[in-house]
Amino acid sequence: MRGFCAAEQRRRSGGAGTGTELHRQILEASLPLVTELGWSVEALAAGAESLGLPDVAHGMFPHGGVELVHHFYAACNIQLVAEMAERRDNEQTSDSPAPLGTQAFIRWAVERRLRMVAPYLARWPEALALLRT
Template identity: 45%
Template sequence: MFPVVPRGSEEDREDQVRERVLQSALNFVPQHGWSRNALIAGAEIEGLPSVAHGMFPRGGIELVLYFYASSNQKLADMLAAETRLSQDGRMQKKSTELFIRDALETRLRMLIPYLSKWPQAMGLMSLPWNAPEALENLKTVVNDIWFYAGDTSVDLNWYSKRVSVAGVYKSSELFMLQDSSDDFRETWSFMQRRINNVMKLGDLAGQMQPGSIDGVGTFMSGAIEIVSYILSLVPPSF
């Protein structure tokens, strides 16, 4: 009598194999970039034939998206643990500004092992057919940061906070690519200046009164500039 195989078990096993290959393939990104060759090397490390890269019909972008999503999850786990410690009184609660700064730096540091090949990843994510998933991953980063920072806003502030922090992340990411300072010291200084601008923008949004056309116009021009930057990879001029 044949054993009963639970429904979905085959799909689960395939997902596990895919994840093993992707995780192993990350070790070859510095050598092969975000490419099929990295996927082939990852499959071979896992004892699979080189044709196993066929499990990734979209090629290198699947490796980029895996890295992005798994890094986001790693950050979320770290922020959740920090939040629990601060709520239990075992860690001093940080100010919102410091919490955001530390979270952004933590996430950006995850790029360091792959920094020389990161422009290729950014290029792949900017392609029209990949951009929706790339923007969704970016949205996850900023949503998680604000959630664990304790944000409870439900008005225009909700959008302004997330768009602004997304702009800080992407501009700092670009700056980091050409930063040769020790331990990326200049990147963190650049990022702090952008965060200072975010706090000013947040104050403006919070001070706006219903019907204040001038306030809305000023706020929206700043927000639109950041959104345009995210979509076009052109740094905002602030």
């Protein structure tokens, strides 16, 4: 779905106890089901059911599985930024080994980001196809 971006997903994922928090919870509960059910409405329905919600809760996601892909993408990017900052902070302590150079740091970050996709590798072409629609 064009126009639905990571910023929109972040906007939707804030606020404990709100509808957006429920969205986030369903999306998070759905991710482990992607390997079996794909980036699909079925995964969203099963994720909702795993939280004790009716399977029709997938209707909260009018764009279907693409919203699950965007959530995963945004969550991975947020996690990577946090890991990069933590790594840099740890490297700046006096008792740590020499910090990575820029090229090595970028290599580490790219490798780390790619590893986040590894559990979904068999279904990744499906995710990419959804992003093109």
